[in-house]
Amino acid sequence: MTTSVKTRPPVRSRRAGYLLGAVLNGVLLVLVNGRPGWEAVPFLTPAFSSVVGLVDLVLVAGLVTAFVQVWYDPGWLVALNGVVTACAGLAALVRLWQVFPFDFAGASFDWALVARVVLVVGLAGTSIGLLVQLLTLARSAVRRQ
16 A cells, blocks of 8 residues: 655745735736726626625635735645635625626526526535635644644
């Protein structure tokens, strides 16, 4: 039987990934909140305004955690940041499901069904990711004792 030890990627690679994530979150924040912003997306309804705050929360959480991890990224902090961002993402996805601020009227294809399926997949994946991050965080806490 062979065992393998999981090693983290090199620091330079991790930092590049964190920086890229921060930049992408920043760009998305500008695109969503700038002019014309989300209002320019033809399938988003005015009801999206009740969701945009949670979308911003997700993007800001990702931006802040990525910048923190550029300078300091022990495993426990990466897991904690994963918990924070997953919780924010879960809140946004639940609110998107509740409000469903999409209008696909006139489309010859049932895009509303596709959007619902994508939301369900996102909810399931984020829930699983949250559990994984919680377990990773707990394992890190046990190792430090």
